[in-house]
Amino acid sequence: MKLGICVASKIDDIDYVVEAERLGFTHAWFADSQMIWSDAYATAALAADRTSTIKIGTGVSVAATRPAPVTAASMATINQIAPGRTFCGIGTGNTAMRIMGHKPMTIAQFDQYLTELKPLLAGEEAMVEWRGKTSPVRHIMPDAGFVNFEDPIPMYVSGFGPKSLALAGKHGDGLVLSVPPDPALAEGLWRGVERGAAEAGRQVDRMTFPATTLNTIVVLTPGEATDSDRVRHLCGAFAIASLHYSYDQWRNFGRLPRNPAVLEVWDDYTAVLEQVPEAIRHQRVHAGHNCWVVPEEERFVTKALIESSCLVGTEDVIVERLLGLEQAGVDQMMLLPPLEPRYEVIRTVGERIIPALAEATA
Numbered sequence: 501m502k503l504g505i506c507v508a509s510k511i512d513d514i515d516y517v518v519e520a521e522r523l524g525f526t527h528a529w530f531a532d533s534q535m536i537w538s539d540a541y542a543t544a545a546l547a548a549d550r551t552s553t554i555k556i557g558t559g560v561s562v563a564a565t566r567p568a569p570v571t572a573a574s575m576a577t578i579n580q581i582a583p584g585r586t587f588c589g590i591g592t593g594n595t596a597m598r599i600m601g602h603k604p605m606t607i608a609q610f611d612q613y614l615t616e617l618k619p620l621l622a623g624e625e626a627m628v629e630w631r632g633k634t635s636p637v638r639h640i641m642p643d644a645g646f647v648n649f650e651d652p653i654p655m656y657v658s659g660f661g662p663k664s665l666a667l668a669g670k671h672g673d674g675l676v677l678s679v680p681p682d683p684a685l686a687e688g689l690w691r692g693v694e695r696g697a698a699e700a701g702r703q704v705d706r707m708t709f710p711a712t713t714l715n716t717i718v719v720l721t722p723g724e725a726t727d728s729d730r731v732r733h734l735c736g737a738f739a740i741a742s743l744h745y746s747y748d749q750w751r752n753f754g755r756l757p758r759n760p761a762v763l764e765v766w767d768d769y770t771a772v773l774e775q776v777p778e779a780i781r782h783q784r785v786h787a788g789h790n791c792w793v794v795p796e797e798e799r800f801v802t803k804a805l806i807e808s809s810c811l812v813g814t815e816d817v818i819v820e821r822l823l824g825l826e827q828a829g830v831d832q833m834m835l836l837p838p839l840e841p842r843y844e845v846i847r848t849v850g851e852r853i854i855p856a857l858a859e860a861t862a
Contacts, residue, residue, distance in 0.1 A: 516843065523854065529559020719849070738836055
């Protein structure tokens, strides 16, 4: 089981990735939400130059805001700095698009985008649609030192629902998802991946097809409650982000949340958001997104919400649940702790969980 970090891209904090590499984290996934954080590609390029072993990529890049040739050239540029360490995580742009008041790409648009991007990441020609015209596109100077296509750039497709999971099976070299740390839930997601692969004439072995889930980890001290002030500080931002996502799903598609922990605060939470005028509410929904909890949302970080969305437990429990996820076909978890205590979180995990995992699988 690999552990990576998801980086809330911050251009002046490359030391965070350097520290993650020192601690034994295998991947750094740079989040691409242009109206929240620093530019993902600029930050990833700096990190690529400062590191030597950790894999560098997007977690995930937003297809809707960058044409496929732009994404391919950006990834191949980073691959020139970190040859063989570069990967491309790609998604429709749930948070990034909604913060601008727009919906993510449709499944049909994302399918077309992935059809274009996959060959371009390999330095090959693709038929690219742009502004109503389709043309053959390729990088015309790939051997002049500007980019690197010689070292493969694997493409990890972000999937949440059955249709996007099927696209991961159809196009991807791996899967990126965000599910609670429950092996039973992870198990069910593979059906969509396998269906998409079969329809495309591919074979996907869940034990060898890379799958990474987004979460965070808090190691409890002896006798500590899962909703202690310390735990809330270390994972509250990730827990509350599940409410942000649920509200988007309800607001845009009319889908009420199924998670009982979300439902128990739902009426009060939505009442807070609906104090903001509809025309600019999209700017408010993701306030503090995965970095901190805004004061008026602190009361919604409940024990039930923490336990249903974050991996919190003793060292033994965390290792057991990680190995359970691995048995279900998820071979990596990338951690996204809040901004202020992020070093504390990764150091605890790096010094205690990574060695414990290695010992458990030795």
